[in-house]
Amino acid sequence: MNIQLSSTSYGKSAVRVMKLNKHANWHEIKEVDICTLFEGAFEEAHTDGDNSNVLPTDTQKNTVYALAKDHPLQTIEDFGLHLAKHFLDGNPQIHKVRIELLQKQWAQIMDDGKPHPKAYQRAGNEKWTAVIEMTADKTTVQSGISDLLILKTTDSGFSNFKRDEFTTLKDTEDRIFATNLAAHWHYVGTDLDFVTLRKTIQSTLLSAFANHKSLSVQHTLYAMGKQVLETVEQVQKIDIDMPNKHHLLVNLEPFNLPNHNEIFVVTDEPYGVIRGALERS
């Protein structure tokens, strides 16, 4: 018998950075959680405990903070590219660097009708994400959004589906459609205006969701992905994960009350899983 190490990776996760830029009239903040991951010539670390190729995960953490000092951190995509290049350039033993970044949202506190220049509150639960992968030959940038809870109150049905002996669900022409959207898209190229692209893609996803006449979650997922590919030529592929967060109509008949889509139980479990990827060819 022969035993092979078929794949390995290592790095540091949950490196939490806040950068404060003090401008003349306001203070800007960026909060990003970062994970660094390396693949490469690490076989002897595993087989023999030879650490001479292993740049410590503690050093990776230090590097994130040190490089954040001199980088403007205006987009997680650009900072991820900067980090990846630093690690790859300085470490011939690393064949592939992967940087995962997650940005949390802050908004200026409204005070007396205008945004306060130096005080913030968390803005929404959604996260902006990016994944950079870099080898000597190739660099890819993937951006995304996660934990974006959205809901539409109408224009959503599900009917004429396949039935079998265990089917009890009834057709519906009108239901609440709620999902915790996660989407990530793969860019063509790396030298891009990530601020504008993200803004366009996110508003396209939301608009397509809000306005679609939905015959199923699958149907709306496709419409959203298609709209992004048609609108933003720099996107080669988009992956969308739209769990169906069921809002169950409460049966009020025992109490002689009608319920015309008015009162719902909000549930977390179980939930429908709906995933799809759309690609231009």
Add this chain to the structure above:
Amino acid sequence: MNIQLSSTSYGKSAVRVMKLNKHANWHEIKEVDICTLFEGAFEEAHTDGDNSNVLPTDTQKNTVYALAKDHPLQTIEDFGLHLAKHFLDGNPQIHKVRIELLQKQWAQIMDDGKPHPKAYQRAGNEKWTAVIEMTADKTTVQSGISDLLILKTTDSGFSNFKRDEFTTLKDTEDRIFATNLAAHWHYVGTDLDFVTLRKTIQSTLLSAFANHKSLSVQHTLYAMGKQVLETVEQVQKIDIDMPNKHHLLVNLEPFNLPNHNEIFVVTDEPYGVIRGALERS
């Protein structure tokens, strides 16, 4: 030896309600999690297993949904009062009803520059809360806010504190001040305009936080509570919990880099606990 049942309560928690009101041009949603709790003549249920006085927690849940049908649910305070009265009126064995309500925030999706009438996204992580307590003699309304993550980038110091042999902390005149605010306030009376009051109190808390020259978390907590009591005469008492979410300055000296309050580690543990209650007399 004599054994006494010195206190009891029972009820149903995590009753999750969504109410959808279909107006002519838009759909309004309210999402509320509710807990009902009863105290009363339940000794024999405990000692003898005699359930004749025990209105099931399942019935409590049904009641929440049934009463939500015909109530506008414009404020959690008014709906909580309605629920409490229903339970107390129909159940002489109940001496005290406590209703806890927690409202999650939704905002209309912006589509083509204006709010979409029938599509929503989660707005912030903060929750609006209310607690109603009702007996035959007395009703109290407490409202609050929780999980409101706020941060100010300046005007925050901590110095000239007490020192002992285990003190290593240094004085600071400038630090990030971040907290996950929870506050609840006790109203005088129950027939109030809860919408306007909440709006005023919440903006007062935020404004006081943003503008205070803070010498400590305690100092700012007091300023915030005082401002609320001075602004809103219907508030008798306010409890504020402001955990100090430490943002630690990264030591970049080993890398010959300065760090003038620019790069911070965001931490969850450990955290400072700072709590205070202010009352008018």
Add this chain to the structure above:
Amino acid sequence: MNIQLSSTSYGKSAVRVMKLNKHANWHEIKEVDICTLFEGAFEEAHTDGDNSNVLPTDTQKNTVYALAKDHPLQTIEDFGLHLAKHFLDGNPQIHKVRIELLQKQWAQIMDDGKPHPKAYQRAGNEKWTAVIEMTADKTTVQSGISDLLILKTTDSGFSNFKRDEFTTLKDTEDRIFATNLAAHWHYVGTDLDFVTLRKTIQSTLLSAFANHKSLSVQHTLYAMGKQVLETVEQVQKIDIDMPNKHHLLVNLEPFNLPNHNEIFVVTDEPYGVIRGALERS
């Protein structure tokens, strides 16, 4: 109008300690999360930003680690008493110290049929807790257990309960009874054998739960508390919180299958809240 600071407390939470005692033939570990809280003469810290009475929460954290160095940490109760006395003795401005401790459970890994002397795995999800409160005049010790998920498959019913117009629940003589037990008990005195007492109380709670012919959660809660008070004279009072974690019988009738208490849906929400305190007099 006069504004009063009616109560305050401050301290440090989530101070996570692991102590490793290296014995001749084995290594012993203790993992404890600690929260320190002070009440006292802190009015001027709030009103004027005068920190001269404020021992920093950072110092409190340092103190926990420094005192853990020379204390055997055999019980969280004894270590909590030691910490409380240290803070109270050295700080006349503190009127009351509260120390909350939570111990996580580890068991030696079984290797080749016997416990390995230097390797451990997490043992259960339950936590052992203690709360020490100390003033110049009085010291109290409260011990407890939390997050102890327990379940009995039989000897549990709920019937002959009060009904109203919103009651749809049916009587049942046989159901799964599952709860996430949290209990804490108040000792008479502070110089006690906390190891033996805890062991006896915990096994008494479990045995009473397992063997009770339950007519309701309330009925079993009382039987458990009563058994503890009858067995352990050092306990003055016990508080028990037994949420009813509903296991719902699945309706298999549409598929022509019987379901004699065989197949259940495990649910987290909503859940019944059942709380009670028993005291000796």
Add this chain to the structure above:
Amino acid sequence: MNIQLSSTSYGKSAVRVMKLNKHANWHEIKEVDICTLFEGAFEEAHTDGDNSNVLPTDTQKNTVYALAKDHPLQTIEDFGLHLAKHFLDGNPQIHKVRIELLQKQWAQIMDDGKPHPKAYQRAGNEKWTAVIEMTADKTTVQSGISDLLILKTTDSGFSNFKRDEFTTLKDTEDRIFATNLAAHWHYVGTDLDFVTLRKTIQSTLLSAFANHKSLSVQHTLYAMGKQVLETVEQVQKIDIDMPNKHHLLVNLEPFNLPNHNEIFVVTDEPYGVIRGALERS
């Protein structure tokens, strides 16, 4: 431009099942969370809203409960295979079924020195997992364990690693090594004694962890995987994920106290990521 749907899947997640088997002298329980996922001819559901091929996720949930009724559920692997075959046989439109199963651990309550036949407590936080993938041509079974928190107090070092300008970590010959183990292994074949195999693999992993002279997490991960492959010929491949849960030595020097690996801060963030896969060839 042409837009393609490059991949899709859908199903139901968090289907939570408890099965109670009433034997003559004791009651046996199995608690399993299940996720069903389908790939297949679902393009028109996405592009046209044609649901005629879509077996509802609600039906998938019903099927899980109905099939659990007549299956002994002795192993999650066998039940997963049974579910996968049911879905694939009845649905020509499905090309691939994936069933994910996660079993939570229960142990009989010890009462008067022996296990109670009808009362249980949660046993550990670890989960037993399985993933079944089935197409017309091929079936694979992957089993695993997750959330197994383990720790060794000695025989762990990390030294002679690569250094750069951002390295501050010092060599250590003796540290606490703690990890939250997740491992999954791929079986050769599907008609196996899953009970015995799991038992052997899990005890092999634990024993290798406990006894290894570790020069790094990578080094121990490899030793554990190698031991499994050498011991259990039915395993073709094993993936191991061993996050380094750092236990940081507290600096007690400012207080003139030594700290010879006695007092540690337990941390969750940041953490080292260490992953590897070993395969026989």
